[in-house]
Each structure stands twice: as structure tokens, then as C-alpha cells.
Amino acid sequence: MKQDKLITVKEVVLKNYCPECYSNEGMQLTFKQRFIETTFYRRITNDIKHIISCKTCDSVIYPVQWDEHIERVFEYQKKAFTPKKASRQFKKPAYIIFALVAVALIGIAAILIYNGTTTEP
Numbered sequence: 001m002k003q004d005k006l007i008t009v010k011e012v013v014l015k016n017y018c019p020e021c022y023s024n025e026g027m028q029l030t031f032k033q034r035f036i037e038t039t040f041y042r043r044i045t046n047d048i049k050h051i052i053s054c055k056t057c058d059s060v061i062y063p064v065q066w067d068e069h070i071e072r073v074f075e076y077q078k079k080a081f082t083p084k085k086a087s088r089q090f091k092k093p094a095y096i097i098f099a100l101v102a103v104a105l106i107g108i109a110a111i112l113i114y115n116g117t118t119t120e121p
């Protein structure tokens with residue numbers, strides 16, 4: 001099991017005019033961050049995506065369509081944005097495996113020590 005998803009971490013309403021429908025009521029900047037989840041861990045990556053969209057005409061405004069006002073606001077918002085810290089959190093199945101490995105290592109060490117002490121003349 002592996003899930004790789006972009007999760008919305010911040011949404012900012014922009015007062016800019018939409019290059020598609022010229023309305024200034026629906027522009028929105030969305031910050032998405034990539035999260036990976038497997039059976040053994042949950043991971044937050046540094047991979048950030050920015051999307052500017054207009055809710056009035058329901059379209060995504062790509063960087064090629066941005067005017068200087070949108071660019072300025074975007075740069076400002078990008079600086080103001082603090083992403084979630086990249087991290088990795090282990091889940092229960094991982095701890096069970098770590099525990100089993102630890103027990104196995106202790107067992108191997110015990111056997112080696114035991115053999116070591118008994119084979120000596």
C-alpha cells in the first residue's frame with residue numbers, strides 16, 4: 001500500500017482580476033504539499049505545488065496568463081507561506097518489525113556469546 005497525495009495546506013483569496021472572466025471575486029491561490037503514506041510510515045515531503053484558480057469561471061490560471069499584479073501577489077504569498085515541516089512518522093507495523101529485528105539480533109548475539117564461551121578450551 002502506498003498513497004501519494006497532494007494535500008491542500010493553505011488557501012488564500014486573491015483580490016486580483018481573473019484573466020479569463022475579468023472578475024475579481026473568485027481568484028484563489030492554493031498551496032498543496034505532497035504527502036506519502038505507506039503501511040509502515042507517513043511522510044511529509046518538501047514538494048510544494050501552487051495553483052491559482054478562479055472560482056467564478058472555474059478555471060485554473062496558469063503562470064503564462066499571470067499579469068504583473070498576480071505575479072507580485074504570488075511572490076508575496078509564497079514568502080509568507082510556511083510549509084509543514086518535512087518529516088517521517090513510523091506506524092505500528094514498522095515498530096513491530098523493529099521489535100522483531102531487535103529480538104532476533106539479541107537472540108543471535110546471545111547464541112554467539114554462548115558459543116564463544118563454551119568452545120573456548
Ligand SMILES: [Zn+2]
Pocket residue numbers: 018019020021022023026054055056057058059
Ligand atoms: Zn475567472
